[in-house]
Amino acid sequence: MLDDSLDPTPLLKEIRDDKVATIIIDANASISYHILRKANELGMMSAFYKYILTTMDFPLLQLHDVVNDQSNIVGFxxxxxSHPFYLEFIRSLNLSWKEGCNISPYPGPALSSALMFDAVHVVVSAVRELNRSQEIGVKPLSCTSPLIWQHGxxxxxxxxxxEYDGLTGHIEFNSKGQRTNYTLKILEKHPTGHKEIGTWYSNNTLAMNSTSLDLNASETLANKSLIVTTILESPYVMRKSNYQNYQGNDQYEGFCVDMLRELADVxxxxxxxKLVDDGLYGAPEPNGSWTGMVGELINRKADLAVAGFTITSEREKVIDFSKP
Structure with a gap:
């Protein structure tokens, strides 16, 4: 939980140090944005993290300055x-806004406004039906009187x-007056907006879009930029004899470098x-941390380690290996 200062920095640092990968943010839209912006400043918007937001105003969140190609942010x-009034409302407002000032398009109404719209529609529909069946008339009532309205x-x-389709989807009630047969859209944020990846139904059924789930390796890695930690060791990774004349990856050669380039093309x-900072492969420390390339993977300083690694049971407990 956030403290009274509402500064998420200490909590986010604790989450980062504990290597927590999935983070649920249970807050309103403005606080959720504040947390995500701070997470971005702390380098926690990489593919290592997945954020699930509970705010129902998720579609209204403007995250252009936070979301990148590797971000995983999901909401509802x-x-x-597709409601006619919704489309007309957005169109009308955007026209009005364009006339007055040069700002981004209106993102849409808050859920509270949409619920109020639907609530008024439900009450009006019910009163109309009641009035058709019996003359209800107009009679003043006292809010403090124990007497109830005869037509209540x-x-x-x-x-x-x-029963009708409103701004908040299908509206229907059970015998207890509770809303039933409604749905929640599951959305994923992207730099250009959001994408619907599934639907949750109020009967506890979940339907995910197959296009979102059936991703092969080439689709999940496409257009991603990976940091590869490695160590100098012949014939796997070596500096070229004239490496001073080159920059970046071109300074290196060897079996692992050739393999990386081939995989990147495919x-x-x-x-x-990135050469490992301490020049070590990786061993556990008494305090539970790890040195070397293993430590850089655990601490998320690198996405991948490529070297003549020895697979040990200890290392397999903390990182995954691709085996020949």
Whole structure:
């Protein structure tokens, strides 16, 4: 939980140090944005992290300055963006905004506004049906009187009978007056907006889009930039004899370098070779941390380690190996 200062920095650093990969943010839209912006400043918007936001105003979040190609940010929405009133409302507002000032398009109404719109529609529909069945008239009532409105029970029955598709999706009620048969869209944020990746139904059924799940390796790595930690060892990774004349990856040669270039061509990713800081392969420390390339993988200073690595049971507990 955040403290009274609402500064997420200490908590995010603790999460980062504990190597937590999935983070659930249970907060309103403005605080959620504040947390994500701070996470971005701390380097926690990489492919290592997945954020799940509970705010139902997720579609309204403007995250252009936070989201990148590697970000994993998922949220939910009840808004029915194909509703005629929704489309007309957005179109009208955007026209008005363009006339007055040069700003981004209106993102849409908050969920509270959409729920209010649907609530008014439900009440009006129920009152109309009640008035058709009996003359309800207009009679002043006292809020402090113990007497109830004589048509109150009938109105509740008509409220439970209302069924229509509103701004927040399908609206229907069970015998207890609770909303039923509704859906939540599961959305994933991208630099250009958001994409629907699945639907949750109120009967506890989850349907994910197959295109979001059936990704092969080439699709998950495509256009990604990976940091590769390695160590100088012949014939795997060596500096060229005239490496001073080159920059970046071109300074290196060897079996692992050739393999990396071949994989990058096939899987369509780019990479940056980084020599391990301490010149070690990796061993556990008494405090539980690791040295070498293993430590850089654990601490997320690198995405991949390529070298003449010895696979040990200890190392397999903390990192994954690709085996020949």
């Amino acid at each position: 929405s009840m808004l029915n963006i 029970t009938s109105l509740m029955n008509y409220l439970r009978m209302v 899987l369509r990713f780019s990479f940056k070779i």
